[in-house]
Amino acid sequence: MAALLEMEDVRAGYGPTSVLHGISLSVPEGEIVSLLGANGAGKTTTLRAITSGVHWSGHIRFGGKSLSKMRTEDVVRAGIAHVPEGRGILTELTVEENLKLGSHLRRDGAAVRKDYERVFEYFPVLRERRHLSASTLSGGEQQMLAVARALLMRPRLMLLDEPSLGLAPMIVRAIFEIIKTINQTDRVAILLVEQNARLALEISSQAYVLEVGRVAIKGASAELKGNESVRRSYLGY
Amino acid sequence: MLQRIRNAPPRYWLVAVVILFFVGWPTVISSFQTSEWSQAIILAIAIMGLNILVGYSGQLSLGHGAFMALGAYTSAILAHRYKMDYIVTIPIAGLLTGIVGFLFGVPALRLSPLYLALATFALAVVTPSLIKRPDELTGGVQGISLAPPDPPQFASDTFSAVTGAPMTSDQWIYYVTLAFALVLFWLAWNLVRHRAGRAMRAIRDGEVAASASGINIAGYKTLAFGISALYAGIAGSLFGLATSFVSPDTFPVSLSIQILVGAVIGGLASIPGPLVGGIFAYFLPIESNQWVPTQTWIPSQIAATVVKAGPAVSYGVVLILIMIFAPNGIVGLVTTGYTRLRRRLRGAAEREAGQMPPDPQTIS
Amino acid sequence: MQGLTQQVISGIATGGIFASLALALVLIYNAMGLVNFAQGEMAMLATFVAFTLIDHGMSYWIAFPLTLVIAFAGGILIQRIVIRPVERAPVLTMVIVTLGLATLVNGLAGFIFGYVPRSFPSPFSVQTVDILGAFVSYRDLGVIGVSAVVLLAIYLLLQRTTVGLTLRAAAHHPEASRLLGVRVSWMLALGWGLASAVGAVSGIMAAPILLLEPNMMQTIIIYAFAAAVLGGIESPLGAVVGGVIVGVTVNLAGTYLPFVGGDLQLAVALAIIVGVLVLKPNGLFGRPSVRRV
Numbered sequence: 001m002a003a004l005l006e007m008e009d010v011r012a013g014y015g016p017t018s019v020l021h022g023i024s025l026s027v028p029e030g031e032i033v034s035l036l037g038a039n040g041a042g043k044t045t046t047l048r049a050i051t052s053g054v055h056w057s058g059h060i061r062f063g064g065k066s067l068s069k070m071r072t073e074d075v076v077r078a079g080i081a082h083v084p085e086g087r088g089i090l091t092e093l094t095v096e097e098n099l100k101l102g103s104h105l106r107r108d109g110a111a112v113r114k115d116y117e118r119v120f121e122y123f124p125v126l127r128e129r130r131h132l133s134a135s136t137l138s139g140g141e142q143q144m145l146a147v148a149r150a151l152l153m154r155p156r157l158m159l160l161d162e163p164s165l166g167l168a169p170m171i172v173r174a175i176f177e178i179i180k181t182i183n184q185t186d187r188v189a190i191l192l193v194e195q196n197a198r199l200a201l202e203i204s205s206q207a208y209v210l211e212v213g214r215v216a217i218k219g220a221s222a223e224l225k226g227n228e229s230v231r232r233s234y235l236g237y
Numbered sequence: 238m239l240q241r242i243r244n245a246p247p248r249y250w251l252v253a254v255v256i257l258f259f260v261g262w263p264t265v266i267s268s269f270q271t272s273e274w275s276q277a278i279i280l281a282i283a284i285m286g287l288n289i290l291v292g293y294s295g296q297l298s299l300g301h302g303a304f305m306a307l308g309a310y311t312s313a314i315l316a317h318r319y320k321m322d323y324i325v326t327i328p329i330a331g332l333l334t335g336i337v338g339f340l341f342g343v344p345a346l347r348l349s350p351l352y353l354a355l356a357t358f359a360l361a362v363v364t365p366s367l368i369k370r371p372d373e374l375t376g377g378v379q380g381i382s383l384a385p386p387d388p389p390q391f392a393s394d395t396f397s398a399v400t401g402a403p404m405t406s407d408q409w410i411y412y413v414t415l416a417f418a419l420v421l422f423w424l425a426w427n428l429v430r431h432r433a434g435r436a437m438r439a440i441r442d443g444e445v446a447a448s449a450s451g452i453n454i455a456g457y458k459t460l461a462f463g464i465s466a467l468y469a470g471i472a473g474s475l476f477g478l479a480t481s482f483v484s485p486d487t488f489p490v491s492l493s494i495q496i497l498v499g500a501v502i503g504g505l506a507s508i509p510g511p512l513v514g515g516i517f518a519y520f521l522p523i524e525s526n527q528w529v530p531t532q533t534w535i536p537s538q539i540a541a542t543v544v545k546a547g548p549a550v551s552y553g554v555v556l557i558l559i560m561i562f563a564p565n566g567i568v569g570l571v572t573t574g575y576t577r578l579r580r581r582l583r584g585a586a587e588r589e590a591g592q593m594p595p596d597p598q599t600i601s
Numbered sequence: 602m603q604g605l606t607q608q609v610i611s612g613i614a615t616g617g618i619f620a621s622l623a624l625a626l627v628l629i630y631n632a633m634g635l636v637n638f639a640q641g642e643m644a645m646l647a648t649f650v651a652f653t654l655i656d657h658g659m660s661y662w663i664a665f666p667l668t669l670v671i672a673f674a675g676g677i678l679i680q681r682i683v684i685r686p687v688e689r690a691p692v693l694t695m696v697i698v699t700l701g702l703a704t705l706v707n708g709l710a711g712f713i714f715g716y717v718p719r720s721f722p723s724p725f726s727v728q729t730v731d732i733l734g735a736f737v738s739y740r741d742l743g744v745i746g747v748s749a750v751v752l753l754a755i756y757l758l759l760q761r762t763t764v765g766l767t768l769r770a771a772a773h774h775p776e777a778s779r780l781l782g783v784r785v786s787w788m789l790a791l792g793w794g795l796a797s798a799v800g801a802v803s804g805i806m807a808a809p810i811l812l813l814e815p816n817m818m819q820t821i822i823i824y825a826f827a828a829a830v831l832g833g834i835e836s837p838l839g840a841v842v843g844g845v846i847v848g849v850t851v852n853l854a855g856t857y858l859p860f861v862g863g864d865l866q867l868a869v870a871l872a873i874i875v876g877v878l879v880l881k882p883n884g885l886f887g888r889p890s891v892r893r894v
């Protein structure tokens with residue numbers, strides 16, 4: 001059975017600088033896959049390529065269909081939610097309006113309302129602040145808003161770019177718990193880019209390690225976690 | 238000396254040919270046509286002024302018609318009321334307008350390019366009413382009439398020696414205009430080549446970086462405004478001379494647009510651009526006006542409306558198309574075409590050496 | 602005192618005309634960071650369309666909304682054909698394009714309809730009614746009413762509907778909105794359509810007073826600039842408040858300040874523009890926010 005997301009020999013870059021030199025990876029239906037590696041290895045660029053934020057060549061297939069030449073908004077409409085670096089919060093709008101932009105494409109009213117309830121259960125602070133400007137949220141709260149919004153999109157695949165960046169450890173744990181729950185409850189596949197390799201390996205079933213634009217290592221997370229030399233050389237712990 | 242002449246780049250020869258053309262042109266065309274060409278050159282001077290502001294220092298002013306009006310009225314009032322020799326009033330008008338422009342440049346520093354465009358546009362629209370108000374001085378709605386000057390003896394003698402006919406007033410005005418144009422274009426060329434020009438271009442391309450290199454941004458931007466206004470003032474003054482008449486209605490907002498159109502069509506940030514633009518912007522409506530009525534298949538009512546509306550429609554379309562397809566104007570097209578041709582002629586050698594194509598100059 | 606009330610109410614009515622055009626400017630500024638110098642001419646062309654419909658026998662209250670629909674479509678068309686090719690160009694290029702558009706539309710109107718001024722019907726009579734001791738014309742009240750309805754409708758659309766939400770999102774955060782599935786390019790077109798329709802209201806309200814001819818809106822756009830700048834170029838509320846203030850101020854200045862009189866009222870607008878931009882560039886309601894692209 002083909003995986004939900006398949007990337008084959010993808011090259012991408014910014015202008016004359018090439019960042020990805022032939023990435024191949026796949027995300028199976030309903031699984032969490034980590035994308036690890038040092039700064040500048042190309043993790044963010046990989047996610048950007050999927051949602052057409054950068055020019056790429058090679059093959060990217062989602063649910064069997066090629067994503068080549070599609071515009072960002074159309075890739076998203078096909079069922080991919082992308083929480084970018086910096087979270088992509090629309091600070092000119094309120095918290096509630098941000099959430100609404102998550103659900104605005106959906107037609108199943110009753111399910112949407114249920115999802116709102118779940119979102120407020122996971123992140124009560126969002127209910128408290130719903131009518132305030134999104135710019136008043138702290139970093140951790142913005143991350144919650146971003147994840148909540150992605151959940152409301154009911155995507156088949158979620159791309160998360162460094163959800164732990166700049167957040168206090170307790171908040172990071174809370175968010176990762178919820179990410180795991182979302183994956184289990186909604187069967188959403190997740191491609192998780194993370195610097196915090198340990199956390200990422202804990203919740204994911206598979207992992208790829210990027211080095212200078214290429215896949216250096218790939219395998220089951222459990223194995224990578226257990227392999228000391230891999231951890232030392234590639235994951236830094 | 239001879240060596241330098243022989244080694245001069247082809248561009249210098251082209252300039253010499255162009256100058257000779259303009260000097261000799263009135264000898265082969267009618268006096269009336271000569272006065273038309275005077276106006277085209279006057280427009281070119283105003284456009285050169287705008288070009289210094291927009292093309293070289295990146296500030297957009299839509300109010301150059303207002304500066305032309307200031308120059309024109311200064312000269313007209315000095316000549317009419319105070320009986321000064323008109324030619325003498327021209328540099329005075331230019332200087333006065335330049336100073337006013339410089340002072341304008343000061344508050345303009347605080348405005349973003351968009352707001353500056355907005356404010357100067359409003360100024361251009363308001364200008365006719367501002368002129369009408371102090372009617373004691375400006376003659377109000379009726380304006381000021383001027384007597385066309387007679388050519389001085391030496392000029393008339395030279396001219397009749399060449400053509401066998403005495404020089405008319407219009408032809409003398411043409412040569413005065415041409416003289417000013419040559420001086421002003423030469424000044425502009427020097428300005429651009431040397432420190433002030435480089436500073437301005439650095440500012441245009443990125444103020445933050447320019448200020449980091451220690452350039453006095455405020456100084457150069459206001460200087461650009463002042464110089465730009467000076468050019469417009471001289472153009473306005475010459476305009477009064479050429480038409481023997483100034484009135485509020487001769488400086489509507491469409492004049493400012495015409496100057497902008499000419500600048501854009503000719504090519505911003507270039508020296509020959511304003512000349513090309515001035516000729517084009519001046520003659521396009523006239524030619525279409527003259528051409529349409531001669532087409533007998535167009536009913537006269539429609540012809541009349543087309544004559545009235547045609548220029549606007551064609552200006553508008555041309556402006557849009559140029560911005561989309563050729564933002565560097567005609568001169569830009571020619572230069573890029575020439576560069577491409579040269580590269581192709583020079584062959585693959587350069588391409589293999591991995592040379593990057595030169596960036597066309599753009600407005601920021 | 603009577604005279605003052607009359608002048609103020611009259612000023613509010615003209616202010617409504619300015620506010621509508623100013624709102625159109627604000628809508629496009631919010632979408633693209635651009636002041637559309639062609640807004641007035643587009644409004645004028647729409648008014649000519651209304652005139653043609655009415656001239657052919659259509660009732661005013663049917664021609665009016667139909668014209669708004671046509672103006673809406675026209676705005677979308679203009680965005681798709683003229684603006685989109687230069688979307689990524691520097692602001693100055695786009696300004697020049699809108700100036701070209703203004704010249705083109707003006708010439709087109711002259712070409713199709715000629716330059717003879719025509720009288721434009723108003724459904725409101727010029728008869729006056731006694732309010733608080735002052736005689737206020739039905740026309741002024743009508744203009745205030747219509748403007749208020751249109752401005753309210755735009756407010757509700759932007760703030761209370763999903764379409765309005767996606768419009769605002771696309772305008773302020775285009776990249777982030779794309780990641781939420783918003784078709785940003787179409788939202789831009791929609792913004793232009795809306796602006797065009799709102800501007801058309803301004804033209805239709807102004808025509809009975811000014812007489813319909815291609816250069817009709819050239820002074821109104823200056824007043825609209827003043828209103829938008831005063832209110833804060835990013836703020837729809839500012840456009841409304843600014844419009845009313847400009848309308849009242851210009852009216853009072855024209856009536857009570859002898860050196861202004863009728864012909865220098867436009868200079869008052871210029872003074873407002875320059876004054877605000879130099880003293881408080883963000884206007885009354887604008888925020889000094891950095892625009893994220």
